[in-house]
Amino acid sequence: xxxxxxxxxxxxxxxxxxxxxxxxxxxxxxxxxxxxxxxxxxxxxxxxxxxxxxxxxxxxxxxxxxxxxxxxxxxxxxxxxxxxxxxxxxxxxxxxxxxxxxxxxxxxxxxxxxxxxxxxxxxxxxxxxxxxxxxxxxxxxxxxxxxxxxxxxxxxxxxxxxxxxxxxxxxxxxxxxxxxxxxxxxxxxxxxxxxxxxxxxxxxxxxxxxxxxxxxxxxxxxxxxxxxxxxxxxxxxxxxxxxxxxxxxxxxxxxxxxxxxxxxxxxxxxxxxxxxxxxxxxxxxxxxxxxxxxxxxxxxxxxxxxxxxxxxxxxxxxxxxxxxxxxxxxxxxxxxxxxxxxxxxxxxxxxxxxxxxxxxxxxxxxxxxxxxxxxxxxxxxxxxxxxxxxxxxxxxxxxxxxxxxxxxxxxxxxxxxxx
Numbered sequence: 004x005x006x007x008x009x010x011x012x013x014x015x016x017x018x019x020x021x022x023x024x025x026x027x028x029x030x031x032x033x034x035x036x037x038x039x040x041x042x043x044x045x046x047x048x049x050x051x052x053x054x055x056x057x058x059x060x061x062x063x064x065x066x067x068x069x070x071x072x073x074x075x076x077x078x079x080x081x082x083x084x085x086x087x088x089x090x091x092x093x094x095x096x097x098x099x100x101x102x103x104x105x106x107x108x109x110x111x112x113x114x115x116x117x118x119x120x121x122x123x124x125x126x127x128x129x130x131x132x133x134x135x136x137x138x139x140x141x142x143x144x145x146x147x148x149x150x151x152x153x154x155x156x157x158x159x160x161x162x163x164x165x166x167x168x169x170x171x172x173x174x175x176x177x178x179x180x181x182x183x184x185x186x187x188x189x190x191x192x193x194x195x196x197x198x199x200x201x202x203x204x205x206x207x208x209x210x211x212x213x214x215x216x217x218x219x220x221x222x223x224x225x226x227x228x229x230x231x232x233x234x235x236x237x238x239x240x241x242x243x244x245x246x247x248x249x250x251x252x253x254x255x256x257x258x259x260x261x262x263x264x265x266x267x268x269x270x271x272x273x274x275x276x277x278x279x280x281x282x283x284x285x286x287x288x289x290x291x292x293x294x295x296x297x298x299x300x301x302x303x304x305x306x307x308x309x310x311x312x313x314x315x316x317x318x319x320x321x322x323x324x325x326x327x328x329x330x331x332x333x334x335x336x337x338x339x340x341x342x343x344x345x346x347x348x349x350x351x352x353x354x355x356x357x358x359x360x361x362x363x364x365x366x367x368x369x370x371x372x373x374x375x376x377x378x379x380x381x382x383x384x385x386x387x388x389x390x391x392x393x394x395x396x397x398x399x400x401x402x403x404x405x406x407x408x409x410x411x412x413x414x415x416x417x418x419x420x421x422x
Contacts (some may be wrong), residue, residue: 032187036180047179048251054186054246058193060238060271060283067269068277069201069267070233071213072126073134075099075265076141077241079121080114082260083144084242086155087113088249089272092163102172103165105247109188114242119363122234127227129216141265163249163401176250186247198280209233267294270308276316276322285323303366310358343357350407356381358398364392 036047061083066072088110095101109250125136148155155161165176178181200206216226230368249255258264267290275286290308298304318327363380363386376388385392 005342019256029144029191032191036183037145038288039238047183050293051179051183051186051251052295054183054190054289055244056271056287057284058190058247059241059244059268060195060275060287061194061197061280062234062237063268064272064277064280064283065200065209065233065237065240067272068282069206069213070230072129072230072234073137073181073224075134075138075262075269076144077237077258077268078262078264079141080117080238080241081245081248081264081268082255082257083117084110084114084146084245085087085249086161086245087242088246089161089163089255092165092249092253093161095098095168095240096164098169100169100172101166102170103176103250104174106165106197106250109242110246110249111239114245115239117242118235118238120342122231122238123203126230126234129226138262139259141262145257145261148260156255158257160254163387165250165253182251185250189243189247191224197236197240200223201280205229205232207292222227270278270312272386274312274322276324276326279322279324282322282324291325298303301363301368303362306362312422347407347410350403352411353399353403354407355403357398357403360385360392360396361400364396 036050040046041050055243062076063077064079066074066077090105091099091106091109092103095103095106121140125133125140128136129261149157166183174181174185176185201209201270208219208224208274209232211224212229219229220226245255245259248259263292271286271290272283273286274289275284276282293304293308293311297307315322321329360380363378364385367374367378367387368407377384377386
């Protein structure tokens with residue numbers, strides 16, 4: 004078999020695998036809200052939030068991962084899309100003949116319009132200048148949300164009903180399950196379009212502008228125009244995510260375009276792995292779970308999120324997606340990867356258990372003293388006022404921290420390890 008035939012056979016195999024993976028993903032998303040444990044309204048709401056966050060994170064990665072533009076104000080386009088969608092919902096509530104399931108298109112149009120106007124100004128520069136300008140734009144729009152209450156609704160925001168309309172195309176959006184399927188449908192369409200965009204000539208030029216803007220300009224391409232197109236595309240899909248947010252919550256307030264949301268989407272993309280298309284999706288799932296589910300178990304969830312982010316930056320800058328790909332071969336049973344992973348998990352568990360106990364007891368004594376000193380941490384009853392839990396937690400943390408480097412060094416020299 005010739006080399007060209009081998010390459011063609013490999014490409015065909017990858018296309019077949021991609022199609023199979025897409026079909027499996029769609030099937031999983033269809034049955035996911037019916038799986039025992041995920042069939043409650045809370046779980047379906049959490050899954051819906053993850054879908055919205057995934058679209059938002061993918062839109063941010065069109066700028067950051069694909070074009071190399073670090074934006075500190077990407078929530079502006081999410082928020083403006085949300086406001087455009089909520090005003091469209093209010094018009095539908097008053098008789099405008101538009102199906103509610105098409106409201107996210109109004110969000111995409113709002114994000115695109117805002118992106119075209121602001122992109123023409125902000126994409127003239129790149130690097131640090133662009134990042135600082137985006138930060139200023141974000142603060143400007145957040146302040147305007149309180150200065151223009153007729154459009155933004157002030158502190159209370161703008162609300163509408165997703166169930167009142169002239170016709171609904173058979174999708175009444177009366178339950179959380181209906182909203183989930185609408186978010187899944189729009190999310191799959193958005194993901195497919197963004198995936199296709201990165202394979203277009205403009206998408207390839209975005210990579211060239213990211214990697215070597217001088218060479219791209221030397222061969223005749225306008226780096227400003229390429230950045231502008233990427234900016235407009237990212238703003239449009241961020242607006243679509245904002246429209247889905249409006250449909251899900253039936254209200255949009257100033258926090259939708261604030262700096263906290265811009266920071267959250269940056270963390271999602273980076274933790275998931277901005278170098279991989281699926282990375283922002285993984286990051287969106289992780290961060291949404293931490294903020295929505297973990298926060299109900301501990302008041303220290305933001306501290307855990309910060310530690311998680313720092314650890315990922317220091318030890319896994321390629322993100323969750325890159326970490327999984329890097330260790331896929333090393334964890335094959337034939338190479339002893341599972342044994343090495345098991346040996347490293349013991350000190351990691353000691354470190355995590357010791358740190359969690361110390362943090363939870365510290366939070367109880369400093370911020371929740373009215374609840375008393377007796378508490379349960381990791382299913383174990385203890386008294387935060389006693390010295391023994393502090394001593395044992397410190398010992399567990401220290402033993403794990405000392406043992407982990409030794410375990411990693413010994414496993415790295417084990418025979419048969421993947422190179």
